[in-house]
Amino acid sequence: MSAFSTRAQFSRRTLFSGALAGGAAALTAAPAPALIRSGRPNLPHGLQSGDAGAHTATVWARADRPSRMVVEYATRPDFRDARRFSGPPLLGETDFTGKAVLPGLPSGRDVYYRITPYDLADPTLAGQSRTGHLRTASDGARDISFVWSGDLAGQGFGIDTARGGYRIFDRMRELDPDFYLCNGDNIYADDPIEPSITLPDGSIWRNLVTEEKSKVAETLAEYRGNYKYNLLDEPLRRFYAEVAQIQQWDDHETHNNWYPGEILDDPAYREKRVDVLKYRARKAFHEYVPTHPRYDAEGRVYRVLRHGPLLDVFVLDMRWYRDANSANKQRYNNGGILGRRQAEWLKRELAASTATWKIISNDMPLCEVVPDDGGKFEGVAQGDNGAPLGRERQIADILRFLQHNGIRNVVWLTTDVHYTAAHHFDPGKAAFTEFDPFWQFTSGPLHAGSYPPDAVDTTFGAQQVFVKAPPVENASPATEYQFFGQVRIDAVSKALTVRLRDNSGTELWHTELPAHPK
Structure with a gap:
């Protein structure tokens, strides 16, 4: 079944009120940004999304070291049947920032996305995921x-x-x-x-x-x-x-x-x-x-x-x-x-x-x-x-x-x-x-x-x-x-x-x- 084939059974408040079934930490529980380097890459400045149209939207993150931005997105906050793709590298030339465009989104829907940084030097090292939400524009008339x-x-x-x-x-x-x-x-x-x-x-x-x-x-x-x-x-x-x-x-x-x-x-x-x-x-x-x-x-x-x-x-x-x-x-x-x-x-x-x-x-x-x-x-x-x-x-x-x-x-x-x-x-x-x-x-x-x-x-x-x-x-x-x-x-x-x-x-x-x- 497609990730977007059924309407989500949860509100976005569910996403931000506690830990997700999919394992990502709730955003409200995420620590404040820090510059302390650990053994795994970190996303110290949270997530952002923008320019959300009816079928695409842009998501953003910044890592604390050279990393690969891996993105998952779905219409359910538990991320069942989520789509996943490898986004851009987060490199020093852009101050370790990067953007990815989410394609093929359903119009007029709540969309949940999760970004995980993977160390470029060692792709087996994944940092802590962060989870966000956006709402797409509608193809039809809606409030x-x-x-x-x-x-x-x-x-x-x-x-x-x-x-x-x-x-x-x-x-x-x-x-x-x-x-x-x-x-x-x-x-x-x-x-x-x-x-x-x-x-x-x-x-x-x-x-x-x-x-x-x-x-x-x-x-x-x-x-x-x-x-x-x-x-x-x-x-x-x-x-x-x-x-x-x-x-x-x-x-x-x-x-x-x-x-x-x-x-x-x-x-x-x-x-x-x-x-x-x-x-x-x-x-x-x-x-x-x-x-x-x-x-x-x-x-x-x-x-x-x-x-x-x-x-x-x-x-x-x-x-x-x-x-x-x-x-x-x-x-x-x-x-x-x-x-x-x-x-x-x-x-x-x-x-x-x-x-x-x-x-x-x-x-x-x-x-x-x-x-x-x-x-x-x-x-x-x-x-x-x-x-x-x-x-x-x-x-x-x-x-x-x-x-x-x-x-x-x-x-x-x-x-x-x-x-x-x-x-x-x-x-x-x-x-x-x-x-x-x-x-x-x-x-x-x-x-x-x-x-x-x-x-x-x-x-x-x-x-x-x-x-x-x-x-x-x-x-x-x-x-x-x-x-x-x-x-x-x-x-x-x-x-x-x-x-x-x-x-x-x-x-x-x-x-x-x-x-x-x-």
């Missing part, structure tokens, strides 16, 4: 639920185990999402972690510290160390082992507010050329993030993930191809924040989409005014509230394209600004009017300093319907000002509901959007 956020370990706030570590990941995991969408700033490569921070109330925030996180990242090893640091956190490892990811990046994967060709004016850096740093950062990203290993020659991040007839997720890259940060008042479209090639790709993919809902994951917001030093601007908007200028011209072109081609049910999700908000874009209140009304929802940070809300530019008629943000700058993760969002699509009504939540999981605000007919 869809996912969470999104970003900004992890920023402003020097690292892992304080006495405060529960990255506790927001437990709250997201308890919602049992189909997948997790990370909008970017999954690491803060430019923010060192110090042993302690004195908070405004006089209490001490005590960080776990590592050598690679004790300075800004410049070398490949230091960029890799930022990902390894986050994987020391137990709530994050539990979440990653149970929920498939869709990952994109923003600036802090490399350096704050960077753009191609920039020369840094930052005394913390010996290497001032962003175009050198960004390639090291990109290599570490692709090594440590469970994206599908299918890219063009540039190793691009922008892509579309399809979830049956109800949802397509368009993942943008507003960092690698952008024009230089400036006063942002050019009267021509010189590539904007996406670059011409990506913008044309987005229009083609949106036009080709047959899904009811089109989620655009934009790592930079459309209407919040995000300044940079020297009178420059980091985001799309520059706050003049008038006709589109600079990067706004590229967004205006995309919005006009959507209207002229009758592409409906487009929702934008973003993070970046370290608070949570809902903005409705109304052409009746806009300087530029050639678009249909739409929503953008903002939620974050996951675990970083949070900030008061930014000014809202009304070039596209943005109206701030809801916002929650701290009254002071750099409020710590010890406060309630940490946020994530949840999206649910009903298979019957096709309505899309957005809920904005804080780090206790409490719902702060929600709205239900009906699906407009195509």
